[in-house]
Amino acid sequence: MSFVLKTSRLLIRPLESEDFASYQELVRLSLESTNNAPAEQLFEWYRLSSPLQGMLYQPPFGDRALILTSTNELIGVAGFVPCLDFFALIPELQVFGSEKLKTPEIGLFYAVHPDHQRRGYATEAASALIDYAFQSLKLKRLIAATRYENVASQGVMKKLSMKICRNPFPEPEWLQIVGFVENVRPD
Numbered sequence: 529m530s531f532v533l534k535t536s537r538l539l540i541r542p543l544e545s546e547d548f549a550s551y552q553e554l555v556r557l558s559l560e561s562t563n564n565a566p567a568e569q570l571f572e573w574y575r576l577s578s579p580l581q582g583m584l585y586q587p588p589f590g591d592r593a594l595i596l597t598s599t600n601e602l603i604g605v606a607g608f609v610p611c612l613d614f615f616a617l618i619p620e621l622q623v624f625g626s627e628k629l630k631t632p633e634i635g636l637f638y639a640v641h642p643d644h645q646r647r648g649y650a651t652e653a654a655s656a657l658i659d660y661a662f663q664s665l666k667l668k669r670l671i672a673a674t675r676y677e678n679v680a681s682q683g684v685m686k687k688l689s690m691k692i693c694r695n696p697f698p699e700p701e702w703l704q705i706v707g708f709v710e711n712v713r714p715d
Contacts, residue, residue: 530582531664533656539595540606540653542578543571547593550602554641574607587634587665594640594653604640606653608661611635611671618693618706621671634661636670638684645680651687658688662711671708675701682707 533540543551548571555567574590581588587608594604611633615621621633636657638650654672661667672690674681682705685692690707698704 530578531588531660533660534597535652535656537597538649538653538656539597540592540656541595543575543591543593543605545575547571547575547602550641551591551593551605554602554604554639557642594638594649596644596649603644604638604649604653606636606638606650606657608657608670609635609637611673613700613703615671615703615706617695617697617703619696620691620693621706621708633669633671634667636661636672638681650681650684654684654688658709662713667711669708669710671706673703673706676704678705681705 530542532542548568551571552567555570570591577590578588578592580586581590587610589608589610591605592607593602594606595601596603612630613633614629615631615633616629621631636654638654640650658670661670672681672685672688674685676694682692685705685707688707688709690709693706693708695704695706
């Protein structure tokens with residue numbers, strides 16, 4: 529189930545050993561406030577899990593390298609993440625009877641190095657991942673979540689035609705804004 533995607537400007541592929549220095553810098557600059565795990569451990573987890581997920585016929589969860597094809601440079605990461613939380617806090621995601629129960633969702637995430645932001649790379653990568661999720665994985669829905677103040681991420685959600693929802697509660701912090709998109713062509 530390991531996959532590689534190509535867009536007009538990006539190659540989206542599993543992380544490779546030689547990506548570590550760029551990944552470490554990206555984590556330090558872009559992900560530091562949302563993820564307290566050490567970059568080296570995260571990197572090894574994602575790098576090693578990609579082929580194993582495919583061998584075990586499991587969904588391709590974790591960071592994927594965003595490689596700018598014109599320079600062959602790692603400029604970010606994007607991918608899928610399993611999410612388990614009180615999504616019924618978001619009225620548009622409520623499932624009957626789930627108000628006090630956690631429900632699972634598949635999350636979409638993206639992070640682009642600050643030197644490469646505001647050029648549409650996150651939207652380009654996320655769009656390719658959504659197409660893959662709906663066409664190949666046959667997923668029903670994808671979500672993306674962020675904080676109230678992360679307007680850049682919310683802008684990506686809007687460009688992806690996600691329905692944007694606001695959590696009426698301030699906690700959990702990462703679930704303040706939720707965007708979701710549904711697979712309308714499950715054929």
